[in-house]
Each structure stands twice: as C-alpha cells, then as structure tokens.
Amino acid sequence: MPEGHTIHRLAARIQRLFVGQDWRVSSPQGPFTAGAARLNGRSPRRAEAWGKHLLVHLGAEIWHVHLGLYGSFGFRGDDTFVTADQLGQLRPVSRVREPAYDDTGWILPEAPQGAVRARIQVPHGWGDLRGPVKCRVLNSMQYETLVGRLGPDPLRQPTGEINPEMLMRFRNNLARRRSSIAAALMDQSVIAGVGNVYRAEALFVEGIAPDTPAAQLDPEQATTLWSTVTIQLRTGVREGVIRTLRPADPDHGLRGADLHRKWPAGGTGTEAARHHWVYRQQHTPCLRCGQTILMRQLQGRRLYWCPGCQTR
Ligand SMILES: [Zn+2]
Structure with missing residues (x-):
C-alpha cells in the first residue's frame, strides 16, 4: 500500500x-x-x-x-x-x-x-x-x-522541524489507546501516513517490542518514535522509495567490514538491494543482533520484528 x-x-x-x-x-x-x-x-x-x-x-x-x-x-x-x-x-x-x-x-x-x-x-x-x-x-x-x-501527519510539520503540538497530540493519542503500539501506529486516527513498512522499521529502529501497549510508552519513547518516523517519512518523500536501512549511516550497527560483505559496492544482487531492517526479512538473521526476524499476522496485515532488538 x-x-x-x-x-x-x-x-x-x-x-x-x-x-x-x-x-x-x-x-x-x-x-x-x-x-x-x-x-x-x-x-x-x-x-x-x-x-x-x-x-x-x-x-x-x-x-x-x-x-x-x-x-x-x-x-x-x-x-x-x-x-x-x-x-x-x-x-x-x-x-x-x-x-x-x-x-x-x-x-x-x-x-x-x-x-x-x-x-x-x-x-x-x-x-x-x-x-x-x-x-x-x-x-x-x-x-x-x-x-x-485523522491523527497528526509528521509530513505536515515544517521541513526540518518537530512541531511540539503535533508531537503532543501523538503522545496523547497513544496514551488513550488500549491497543499495542504496533496496532496503534497503523491507526490513522493516532498518526496519519504510517503504513506497514514504516510501522515495522520505526519500531525496529527504536527497539520497541510490537506488543508493548501503546499507553505504556513513556514520553521519551513516544518522542523518539515520532522523530524516527518523521525522519523516515521525509527521506521517503525525498527519494520516492522507502529505504530505512541505510548502510552509509554511522549508527547502522554494523562494522565497516561487515557492511562491505553484506552490501558489496555497486553490487547488483538482492543483498545490495535490501532496503529494510525487518520488513519482509522473516527467517533471516537480524543485521544487528543475529536473531531470526519473525513475522505474524496482526489485524490482517503482516507484522515483522526482531525479538532480540525489540525488547523495550
Ligand atoms: Zn535484532
């Protein structure tokens, strides 16, 4: 979608x-x-x-x-x-x-x-x-x-800024939800614009377990989650594709040698085209911790996550 x-x-x-x-x-x-x-x-x-x-x-x-x-x-x-x-x-x-x-x-x-x-x-x-x-x-x-x-849309914030009012609405929306954070992120009345790929990738980057009740995220977690989703969506607008796995990022969690092996420069294989940490990566080892990435159905959509990294 x-x-x-x-x-x-x-x-x-x-x-x-x-x-x-x-x-x-x-x-x-x-x-x-x-x-x-x-x-x-x-x-x-x-x-x-x-x-x-x-x-x-x-x-x-x-x-x-x-x-x-x-x-x-x-x-x-x-x-x-x-x-x-x-x-x-x-x-x-x-x-x-x-x-x-x-x-x-x-x-x-x-x-x-x-x-x-x-x-x-x-x-x-x-x-x-x-x-x-x-x-x-x-x-x-x-x-x-x-x-x-509709909930706040991170892409309606002025470029390069986090809008405190929208962030507060997001935090309040989470606090009122009885569902898990994974379900809440797909609820367009909580946050508008997030779909299955950004849901999986943002929760992975923040290390948040998908089953954590939305209302149990502390203010700091909710704030960093909003920032991460904002950054990911803005990059998506700029590039026209969702590329949340960014080998060039210094904080990608991989050492240079590993990186070179997994993404050979100019490679054309499927590994070189990998754009996601967990989305559609079930049965493969997590690039950060090595545990097997899991997938299950949640409300009719596939949910992907790493049980080793997403523990908060
Ligand atoms: Zn992991």
Missing part, C-alpha cells in the same frame, strides 16, 4: 502540473461521472496530502482520493509537462514522443487503458487514476470531518 510519503509526493506533483490551470476531468470507467462533471472545466487551487489522503481544492469543493492497497496514478504529457515535473527526476512523468494537439492547443490524450476511474487533463498532459478505494467530491464540512478524524 502506498504510505504517506507517496501521497505527499503525489500531491506535490499535482500541485506542480495541474494547480492554477483550467483542467478537464472525466471518468472513462464510469463510476465517477457525476463527480467528474462537478470538477470539470474549473481550476484546482491547491493540492495537499493528509496522511494517505489526497485532497485537491477547488474553492468550496474538494476532490478526495484514497489509493487504498491497489490504487495508482499514471501521468503522461509533452516536453513542457515533463520539464515542469522537476521533483520527479527519479521517476519522471512519462513523455509522449510525438504529441498531437486539438484546435484549442490541448494535447490529445491517448485512449484510456484499463479501468480509469478519473482522468485529469491540462493543455500539456494528463493523469489517470486507477483502482482507488475513494474517489469523490467533498464539501467543506465533509472535508473538516475527514481531517478532524
């Missing part, structure tokens, strides 16, 4: 490529036809992410998208469109090699492939949304209700 970093990148991309221009919105697959008609021909004013929710504002109406487990956006456009997508350098939007334009100067989009729930278009390119769990138009009150239910 896309985690918060993906949605924040997506919102930034829509902000760059669509906001401030008149756009055309349609629902080639059908179910969003009425909603698309409300958005069509207008000009989006702002795109934002709140946890895993994408919200595009058009005055009093807000387009709300939640990708769920399988949803995705695909973007295509001409050179102007690709150039405007500067932040997307790692995975730039797809370039149309020989674009054609209609009489009004708008690029002629290709026929939708597969089940496209919504297509958004501006003169130089378009985006296709497939497979979301939510794609609807909200009014201001519905928007307030939605975001009011």
Whole structure:
C-alpha cells in the first residue's frame, strides 16, 4: 500500500502540473461521472496530502482520493509537462514522443487503458487514476470531518522541524489507546501516513517490542518514535522509495567490514538491494543482533520484528 510519503509526493506533483490551470476531468470507467462533471472545466487551487489522503481544492469543493492497497496514478504529457515535473527526476512523468494537439492547443490524450476511474487533463498532459478505494467530491464540512478524524501527519510539520503540538497530540493519542503500539501506529486516527513498512522499521529502529501497549510508552519513547518516523517519512518523500536501512549511516550497527560483505559496492544482487531492517526479512538473521526476524499476522496485515532488538 502506498504510505504517506507517496501521497505527499503525489500531491506535490499535482500541485506542480495541474494547480492554477483550467483542467478537464472525466471518468472513462464510469463510476465517477457525476463527480467528474462537478470538477470539470474549473481550476484546482491547491493540492495537499493528509496522511494517505489526497485532497485537491477547488474553492468550496474538494476532490478526495484514497489509493487504498491497489490504487495508482499514471501521468503522461509533452516536453513542457515533463520539464515542469522537476521533483520527479527519479521517476519522471512519462513523455509522449510525438504529441498531437486539438484546435484549442490541448494535447490529445491517448485512449484510456484499463479501468480509469478519473482522468485529469491540462493543455500539456494528463493523469489517470486507477483502482482507488475513494474517489469523490467533498464539501467543506465533509472535508473538516475527514481531517478532524485523522491523527497528526509528521509530513505536515515544517521541513526540518518537530512541531511540539503535533508531537503532543501523538503522545496523547497513544496514551488513550488500549491497543499495542504496533496496532496503534497503523491507526490513522493516532498518526496519519504510517503504513506497514514504516510501522515495522520505526519500531525496529527504536527497539520497541510490537506488543508493548501503546499507553505504556513513556514520553521519551513516544518522542523518539515520532522523530524516527518523521525522519523516515521525509527521506521517503525525498527519494520516492522507502529505504530505512541505510548502510552509509554511522549508527547502522554494523562494522565497516561487515557492511562491505553484506552490501558489496555497486553490487547488483538482492543483498545490495535490501532496503529494510525487518520488513519482509522473516527467517533471516537480524543485521544487528543475529536473531531470526519473525513475522505474524496482526489485524490482517503482516507484522515483522526482531525479538532480540525489540525488547523495550
Ligand atoms: Zn535484532
């Protein structure tokens, strides 16, 4: 499932490529036809992410998208469109090699492939949304209700800062939960944007046992957990992938020689591509302590952890 970093990148991309221009919105697959008609021909004013929710504002109406487990956006456009997508350098939007334009100067989009729930278009390119769990138009009150239910999103803190108010909300949310910390981190009303990968990796880095009751974390643990999740999510936004295992970090817990053996420079094997401490590493020895990493189901999702390192 896309985690918060993906949605924040997506919102930034829509902000760059669509906001401030008149756009055309349609629902080639059908179910969003009425909603698309409300958005069509207008000009989006702002795109934002709140946890895993994408919200595009058009005055009093807000387009709300939640990708769920399988949803995705695909973007295509001409050179102007690709150039405007500067932040997307790692995975730039797809370039149309020989674009054609209609009489009004708008690029002629290709026929939708597969089940496209919504297509958004501006003169130089378009985006296709497939497979979301939510794609609807909200009014201001519905928007307030939605975001009011969400916990603090670490990626909504000013860059490079920890917002004390948001941290306090996170700590209070944990203190009120009866569930384990592993369950609480996946609860979007406790903290918004964390998914299965960040849950596993942040708890590992902090050495917190997944079954620890959320309410039993002391203030210091909750504070460092918030900082770690913040750092991991910000790195995810910057890099476009979740890479929580950072061999270059001085505090990765491995000596240089071990490091070289496990991640040969420029290696192309699977070891070189390993990005996670515990996520999907079950049955393998922990890189810090050597104990076998475990996996089990928790509320329908896989939970990964190291019993040797995560003891607090
Ligand atoms: Zn370990």
